[in-house]
Amino acid sequence: MQAEIIRAPAETRCQDELQRLQAWDKYPRPTGWKLSPRAVEKFILGDAELNIKPKYIGDRDRIQVAIATLASDRALLLVGEPGTAKSWVSEHLSAAVSGDSKLTVQGTAGTTEDQIKYSWNYALLMAEGPSDRSLVPSPILTAMREGRIARFEEITRCVAEVQDALISILSEKAVAIPELERIEYAKRGFNIIATANTRDRGVNEMSSALKRRFNFVELPVLSDLKQEMAVVRQRTQEMLADHELHADLSDELVETLVTVFQELRQGQTLDGEQKVKTPSTVMSTAEAVSVLFGGCLLATHFGEGAVNGQHVMRLLVGAIAKEEKSDLEALTEYLETVAKKRGGRVWKELYETRRWLKSL
Numbered sequence: 001m002q003a004e005i006i007r008a009p010a011e012t013r014c015q016d017e018l019q020r021l022q023a024w025d026k027y028p029r030p031t032g033w034k035l036s037p038r039a040v041e042k043f044i045l046g047d048a049e050l051n052i053k054p055k056y057i058g059d060r061d062r063i064q065v066a067i068a069t070l071a072s073d074r075a076l077l078l079v080g081e082p083g084t085a086k087s088w089v090s091e092h093l094s095a096a097v098s099g100d101s102k103l104t105v106q107g108t109a110g111t112t113e114d115q116i117k118y119s120w121n122y123a124l125l126m127a128e129g130p131s132d133r134s135l136v137p138s139p140i141l142t143a144m145r146e147g148r149i150a151r152f153e154e155i156t157r158c159v160a161e162v163q164d165a166l167i168s169i170l171s172e173k174a175v176a177i178p179e180l181e182r183i184e185y186a187k188r189g190f191n192i193i194a195t196a197n198t199r200d201r202g203v204n205e206m207s208s209a210l211k212r213r214f215n216f217v218e219l220p221v222l223s224d225l226k227q228e229m230a231v232v233r234q235r236t237q238e239m240l241a242d243h244e245l246h247a248d249l250s251d252e253l254v255e256t257l258v259t260v261f262q263e264l265r266q267g268q269t270l271d272g273e274q275k276v277k278t279p280s281t282v283m284s285t286a287e288a289v290s291v292l293f294g295g296c297l298l299a300t301h302f303g304e305g306a307v308n309g310q311h312v313m314r315l316l317v318g319a320i321a322k323e324e325k326s327d328l329e330a331l332t333e334y335l336e337t338v339a340k341k342r343g344g345r346v347w348k349e350l351y352e353t354r355r356w357l358k359s360l
């Protein structure tokens, strides 16, 4: 892999794992699939014997439903709070099923129907009229032609009319191109994985005609301390490795950080004994990963190398104060009422930052 690339797609990053699974896979594959559903499941959830790292940590049932949906005539919609690994799972599912996670439409308020169906190369269109050469297929049309998975990120951010352009694609599995007097039919293996964030414009605003063409799979916020610790540790270590850095992540540090996230998110201490103020900002697992990774960078470049509670705290402040500065009060109060009482080095390091916090 070229070292200069910041982030290679999943099929490149996990090439070795995908090859191992292909060699192992004796199960029937749906037409157009690179792996059987069972092998796709192993790719997503990990397998110690085949040395496949888990990509998603969480509920096996939901992942099985997601994979089975992709082999059906319905499309898959991954829904959930921000940072619950919707895009991450979508990318890895497409890489495993069709060996390509790059056929992606990013939904925004400005997404147009062209980006879902096809557009034109205007210079060629002027020179030779509508032709195969002048037609620019959307990632979805390409996926239909090749029998692969297309990804539609943040589908609910698009306006309803644009979302509805998908209805005919999902029910007819075809796109009409009147300029070329032709209809293109999807090859087997084609399907769509869409993601939608419940904090954005609601999924409820999708038309019911479109909703009926999707199976919804919700990816929940992790509420189990050990599971969330595993995600934060593993993802931070992977990011450090990508940056050719190394940091020792003590269990105590990871546990303390994840506890802070869970308690602020839930509005009470983990033992349920004490209420705490919840900041308005989303305290997602993804945010915890970036706080810990940022802490490691501070420690590496400006500290003695070992990452501690104070490094992490400096990043946490930015993560919490993103939407409203008053959220910092929730953090200060948490330090005074919860962190202060707790034993252990990292809790002390967190508590010691309160004076500096008040001066912000």
Ligand SMILES: Nc1ncnc2c1ncn2[C@@H]1O[C@H](COP(=O)(O)OP(=O)(O)OP(=O)(O)O)[C@@H](O)[C@H]1O
Pocket: 055, 056, 057, 058, 080, 081, 082, 083, 084, 085, 086, 087, 088, 089, 195, 196, 197, 222, 231, 235, 285, 286, 289
């Ligand atoms: N349960 C989990 N298992 C593994 N990784 C997780 C889990 N939850 C979150 N992550 C990590 O969080 C990071 C962010 O996930 P991702 O960007 O896919 O979130 P998202 O749900 O698409 O968020 P958004 O709604 O903001 O787009 C990824 O690096 C992913 O590895």
Ligand SMILES: [Mg+2]
Pocket: 086, 087, 088, 153, 195
């Ligand atoms: Mg996403």
